[in-house]
Amino acid sequence: MTDRQHQPYGDEAAEGSRSPSRSDAPPTADPVGEGSPTAPAGDEPERTLLPIATAARTRAAVAELLRPHRRLAIGGFAVMVIATAVGLLTQPLLGRIVDIAADQRPPSALTTTVLLLAAVAVAQGLSTAAGLSLISRLGESVLAQLRERFIERALGLPLEQVERAGSGDLTVRVTGDVSLTADAVRNALPELARSLLAIVLTLGALAVLDWRFLLAALLALPVQIHTARWYVRRAVPLYAEQRVANGAQQQQLLDTIGGSSTVRAFRLEKEHSERVEERSWSVVGLTMRGVHLVLRFYSRLHIAEFIGLAAVLATGFLLVRAEAASLGTATAAALYFHSLFTPVNSALVLIDDAQSAIAGLARIIGVADLPLPKEPERPLAPKDSSVAVAGVSHSYRSGHPVLHDVAMALRPGERVALVGASGAGKTTLAKLIAGIHRPTTGSIELGGASLEDIGPGAIRRTVALITQETHVFAGPLADDLRLASAGATDAELRAALDRVDALSWVEALPDGMATVIGEGGHRLSGAQTQALALARLILADPPVVILDEATAEAGSTGARALEKAVSRAIDGRTALIVAHRLTQAASADRIVVMEAGRVVETGTHDALRAADGPYAALWEAWSDTRRSPNHPEPGS
Known part of the structure; x- marks a missing residue:
């Protein structure tokens, strides 16, 4: 229940584009496009593009x-051969008309030939x-399979x-590459x-x-041939x-637009605009190289046409003069070549x-050839809903650790809050547990079994990750x-909605639960969207839940309502x-408090406030922001 594709009831972290406002990397880390193999600085993941099939493998896959x-x-x-062969009867029939005219035969002699042309x-x-x-139909069938x-x-x-490749890599393949291949199958293949x-049958006719x-x-x-090669x-x-x-x-574009709030906050507009401009001009330059290549390609083809047509006309002239061919035959040959x-x-x-x-x-x-994640031969089942993190360190890039020797444990049914300033490593730790x-080092266990021994399928059934990006x-x-x-019944859907205080507004929609939402449908507010994610959570019923700033996008009033809904959903x-x-x-x-990738405090709210440490400072600053709503909340 951790992958975007296998987590229908909640939402997850955005793939590949770790929004600077939420990532654990410093806000000034350089987001790298997929053209670069590695990030130049910061804690962004090294870019490792998804694989590209070789020419031999591409041919084998098509076969x-x-x-x-x-x-x-x-x-x-077979049908196309018949259609082409029938069409090749046109030139001899036209040559026959030329011969009739050259012999000065009466117009009635053309009747049969004209009727044959119409039949052809x-x-x-x-x-x-x-x-x-x-x-x-063949092309569409193959395309559908692919x-x-x-x-x-x-x-x-x-x-x-996906994140290591950069979401742009997969996005272009899902959109541009698939569309390009589909257009080729629908248009280029038949033509x-x-x-x-x-070509083959016309040369045979000649x-x-x-x-x-x-x-x-x-x-x-x-x-x-030389031109084509x-x-x-x-x-x-x-x-x-x-x-x-x-x-x-x-x-x-994903990095810049997705992190626009942080880009503006740190006044990085010029730097990001220059990066967008650089990559855009790179695309423009390659496109113009392609245009010039095609123009040179066509000019060489015209030379070949002139050579061939001149040769056929000269041959026809010589054969007719030598009475080795009729004028109609020479005409048919010229028409064939033309x-x-x-x-x-x-x-x-x-x-x-x-x-x-x-x-x-x-x-x-x-991508299609990539193996699916393998499940352990003998997967272990978590014995309960506990979580244990021991000595965990993690780096998105070698030599740039984001987490340092993190250890923490969650007892079954326990609610643990993870707090800290932006970049402390909270989201990274959440993703690791999910x-x-x-x-990079250390171990994570669910119910006493390591994640490797449980396997991806069981992890998805055990852990749900919900973020603000539903x-x-x-x-x-x-x-x-x-x-x-x-298989949920309407009654079960209503019960889940009611548990997160969403049933009233859902029933008030034009068609209730049958109302079309999403792209082109009824627009939902951020709080309503998150309420749906929580209802999905209840329906999926996972024993372990990770909420990564799941109420961050709601306003203060909506957030309070969502927090109540969250409390009921995770009960x-x-x-x-x-x-x-x-x-x-x-x-x-x-509460577990993190700073710079390390756990620095843990305890109850009252105990940590009394300790007058990092959490107490965060709480004091947050209390001040409640009296000054124009400032962001600390720990966000």
């Missing part, structure tokens, strides 16, 4: 996807439509791996099939007319570099789309709640509360 659809592929190919047009249109339909496999692996990725068949016409046409081939050598690395640059740009312009250019142009699509496809397959990250899925509100418990569960408001700490069974 694997096509294998279950062999009959559809053969049928589509109809037959070619119908067979082409049928063939393209079959090929499109998309499902990709989404399965993407949802199964450990959040630690490429038509073009290649037209040979049928006279083998010398074929040789003349093939004079253009060396130039075309020249282009591919340059396009493949260029498009791969462009996709990485797009991911880096996306990551930088008809090659479109499929040859289309095929070569599609190389441009193909290189970009292949680069995106390799990135998709790179199993999102693995500690996501509302588009659809009926009831469906959103049932993500936590698919009977072991709870670790990363406290944004110290009223939450005051009501906890015990």
